[in-house]
Amino acid sequence: MTPNLTRHDFRRRFGCTGPVVTPVIHVLGVAQVAENLDHVARAGAAGAFLINHDFDRETFLPILRQARRDHPDLWLGVNFLAEDGRTGFPLLGALAAEGLALDALWADDACLNETRADQTEAEAIAAARAASGWQGLYFGGVAFKKQRPVADADYPASARLGARWLDVVTTSGLATGQAPDLAKIATFRAAMGDRPLALASGITPDNAAAFCADVDCFLVATGINRPGDFYTIDPARLDALLAITRTEGTRHD
Numbered sequence: 421m422t423p424n425l426t427r428h429d430f431r432r433r434f435g436c437t438g439p440v441v442t443p444v445i446h447v448l449g450v451a452q453v454a455e456n457l458d459h460v461a462r463a464g465a466a467g468a469f470l471i472n473h474d475f476d477r478e479t480f481l482p483i484l485r486q487a488r489r490d491h492p493d494l495w496l497g498v499n500f501l502a503e504d505g506r507t508g509f510p511l512l513g514a515l516a517a518e519g520l521a522l523d524a525l526w527a528d529d530a531c532l533n534e535t536r537a538d539q540t541e542a543e544a545i546a547a548a549r550a551a552s553g554w555q556g557l558y559f560g561g562v563a564f565k566k567q568r569p570v571a572d573a574d575y576p577a578s579a580r581l582g583a584r585w586l587d588v589v590t591t592s593g594l595a596t597g598q599a600p601d602l603a604k605i606a607t608f609r610a611a612m613g614d615r616p617l618a619l620a621s622g623i624t625p626d627n628a629a630a631f632c633a634d635v636d637c638f639l640v641a642t643g644i645n646r647p648g649d650f651y652t653i654d655p656a657r658l659d660a661l662l663a664i665t666r667t668e669g670t671r672h673d
Contacts, residue, residue: 422557422587427636430588430616431669434466434495438632438669441662442497444469444620444641446651450486457491459653463662467495469526469639477503477511488520497524497559504531505545505558513552523556526620526639529567530560530586534577542585559618559639560586563604565595575604579611588637592621597642599627609634625660632668 434440445456460468472480500508508525531541562582563570570578582589593600599622616636624643644657
């Protein structure tokens with residue numbers, strides 16, 4: 421875990437006054453990733469996450485390697501779909517040893533449980549991270565879509581638990597493309613203090629302003645993609661979202 425990482429420190433890493441925007445690219449292949457990363461770089465977005473919705477990690481890894489070679493200076497994170505840090509951290513450590521270090525791991529399930537006194541799975545993940553030697557940021561899902569349900573009344577405890585174990589607590593709405601209730605985000609922010617909070621569903625240029633005060637990172641795909649296209653960024657929609665976060669960031673900061 422990155423010691424004492426505050427939301428101010430997190431934003432400052434990226435030179436952002438408002439929420440950091442990291443487009444999520446649902447990977448199909450090398451050329452498709454390259455096209456999308458070119459959109460990210462031209463727009464001046466902070467970076468991007470790559471995720472393997474359509475195939476296994478063995479197919480994914482060569483694409484990750486090529487993406488890093490093609491964009492050696494771009495901030496790149498990864499989500500190994502449906503796999504937690506016990507798988508992700510060793511893979512990232514191995515890539516770093518090849519000279520192809522990625523900057524973040526995002527796991528949909530941080531394997532935390534606010535109803536338990538012990539956190540044995542999270543401890544195992546932390547041990548895997550330490551053993552890997554990898555030095556990036558850990559975004560972990562808390563009260564996240566398609567994972568173990570968390571009752572609304574348990575949101576404060578879940579958020580506080582995430583803030584103790586994760587670099588960036590990452591939450592979502594109920595489904596892909598669905599934003600969470602503002603009340604959920606406000607609850608997380610109040611419980612977490614000044615720790616970084618990311619939102620990974622439902623953000624669009626139309627609703628982003630409502631979340632800018634409490635959220636530090638938008639992981640966004642469908643909200644900036646071409647209409648009806650799960651795989652390709654629409655540069656105009658990405659530009660519109662970035663304009664909003666920059667304006668709102670200046671206002672709130």
